[in-house]
Amino acid sequence: MMRIVLCLIVFATPALAFDERQLMALKAEGQCIACDLSGADLTGADLAHANLWRADLHGANLAGADLSGANLRDANLAGADLSEATLSEANLKYAALSGASLHAANLAGANLLAADLVAANLGEADLTYAYLAHADLRGVSVAGTTWRNATLSEADLDGVDLSDLDLTSTALRNTKVAGATFCRTQTPWGQEDSGC
Amino acid sequence: MVRYTTRQLAALLVILLASPAAAFDDTDLQRMVALNQCEACDLREARLAGADLSRGALPGADLRQADLRQADLSDARLPQARLAKADMSGADLTGAVLGQADLRNAILAGADMGFADLRGAELSNANLVGARLVRAELGRATLRRSDLTGANLGKIEAIDADLSGATLIGANLIRANLHKAFMGEADLTGAFMTEAVLSRADLAGAVMVEADLEQANLRGAFLNDVDFSQANLVDADLSGADLSGAILYQTRASGANLARVTLSSASLSDADLSGADLTGALADASDMTAALLVGATLTKADLDGATLDRADLTGATLRYANLRGAKLAGADLSGAVLRKANLTKADLTGAKLEGADLTGAILCGTTLPSGEEENGGCRE
Numbered sequence: 299m300m301r302i303v304l305c306l307i308v309f310a311t312p313a314l315a316f317d318e319r320q321l322m323a324l325k326a327e328g329q330c331i332a333c334d335l336s337g338a339d340l341t342g343a344d345l346a347h348a349n350l351w352r353a354d355l356h357g358a359n360l361a362g363a364d365l366s367g368a369n370l371r372d373a374n375l376a377g378a379d380l381s382e383a384t385l386s387e388a389n390l391k392y393a394a395l396s397g398a399s400l401h402a403a404n405l406a407g408a409n410l411l412a413a414d415l416v417a418a419n420l421g422e423a424d425l426t427y428a429y430l431a432h433a434d435l436r437g438v439s440v441a442g443t444t445w446r447n448a449t450l451s452e453a454d455l456d457g458v459d460l461s462d463l464d465l466t467s468t469a470l471r472n473t474k475v476a477g478a479t480f481c482r483t484q485t486p487w488g489q490e491d492s493g494c
Numbered sequence: 495m496v497r498y499t500t501r502q503l504a505a506l507l508v509i510l511l512a513s514p515a516a517a518f519d520d521t522d523l524q525r526m527v528a529l530n531q532c533e534a535c536d537l538r539e540a541r542l543a544g545a546d547l548s549r550g551a552l553p554g555a556d557l558r559q560a561d562l563r564q565a566d567l568s569d570a571r572l573p574q575a576r577l578a579k580a581d582m583s584g585a586d587l588t589g590a591v592l593g594q595a596d597l598r599n600a601i602l603a604g605a606d607m608g609f610a611d612l613r614g615a616e617l618s619n620a621n622l623v624g625a626r627l628v629r630a631e632l633g634r635a636t637l638r639r640s641d642l643t644g645a646n647l648g649k650i651e652a653i654d655a656d657l658s659g660a661t662l663i664g665a666n667l668i669r670a671n672l673h674k675a676f677m678g679e680a681d682l683t684g685a686f687m688t689e690a691v692l693s694r695a696d697l698a699g700a701v702m703v704e705a706d707l708e709q710a711n712l713r714g715a716f717l718n719d720v721d722f723s724q725a726n727l728v729d730a731d732l733s734g735a736d737l738s739g740a741i742l743y744q745t746r747a748s749g750a751n752l753a754r755v756t757l758s759s760a761s762l763s764d765a766d767l768s769g770a771d772l773t774g775a776l777a778d779a780s781d782m783t784a785a786l787l788v789g790a791t792l793t794k795a796d797l798d799g800a801t802l803d804r805a806d807l808t809g810a811t812l813r814y815a816n817l818r819g820a821k822l823a824g825a826d827l828s829g830a831v832l833r834k835a836n837l838t839k840a841d842l843t844g845a846k847l848e849g850a851d852l853t854g855a856i857l858c859g860t861t862l863p864s865g866e867e868e869n870g871g872c873r874e
Binding site: 470471472473475476485486487488 | 521524525527528529530531533549550551
């Protein structure tokens, strides 16, 4: 079974939204299906391969947490801090990540099918082999991101600044790029400077 | 004559095949391939045979003379695309949006265009042989002189469409809506048009030989000089239609509604009009030789100078009908109602009148079955 070590659990405020027993369950069993951990401070937690299907983690602090291989399908991570978190190979299908900070997160091989990433911060994130088909990426920040062999087919990139990115190996079939900005962007059809 | 050696010819062939002088923009092509979308881009003569462009967005794209054979364009958006002379034979265009697209001279033989939106599209001279257009929207589309031989146009919405001069031999137009469509000079030989709506459509000069129009709606249609020989008009509604000069030789039209139609100079010899309603029809100088009019209603019909020799009018109603100068030699009028009919100068030589009701009929200069002339009804 998986080893769960919660490094820094801070119960600072008395108005905690989540149930402490659920957090204990997550610690003991490595799973916490549909549980309420909204606003929890799980900074740097080792949640590798944890089953958090449908968990409510909105506003949670997961900065630097290890969620590699975790099941976060349908989870609510809106507004969560996932900066520098490891989400490689994580299942984030249909997850709500709007407004979340994924700055410098490792999303290599993560599955973000139809995930809601509206206005999320993906700056410096590694999205190598990440699957984002049908994902809603309107208004996300993607400066310095790595998209090698990633899939963005059918995704919505309206209002996204794609300047200086290398998308040469990224699948873009039917991706909504009409409102995206291309400037020094490396694409399968060459350098695109239409938005410079 | 210029003579080339085999070597020269081979060199020329290599140049022609390797020529990079493709008409399309290479960046546009690569962009389109990667994104499956490209607005108003230049893809002229692009080789896209068998390409998967399903659900692609190519509004206003220039695909003139492009090779799109067997390409998958299902649900693709191509409004106002320029596809003149493009080869799309065998392509899948189901649900494709091609509104206002230019498809002149395009090859669409065997293409599947079911549910496609072709409103206002220009398809003149297009080759649509055997194409499938079931439930396609063709309102205001132009298909002038296009070849739709054997095409399936079942349930199409083609109000105000222009199909003049089009070839529709053996085409399936069952339940098609062609209200006010322009189909002048079209060839609809053997077309299947059961329950089709052709109300107020203009089919002047069209060929509808052996066409199946059972229960079709041809109300108020312009059918001047149309050839309906051996066609099936059983239970069709042709009320108010203009059939002047039309040919209905051996046409089956039993039970058809022909009220108030114009059949002036039309040819209806050997036609089956039994039980048909010809109330108020204008059929002067028409030829109804040996026509079957058993139980037909010809009340107030104008048959001035019409030929009804050997016609079977058993039990027909000819109240107030104008049969002035009509030829009824050998006609069977047994049990027919000719009350107040005008038989002035009509020829009834050898006609059967057993049980016929001639109350109030005008007989003046009328040749009776016996060959005698009757002038009892002449007004001085």
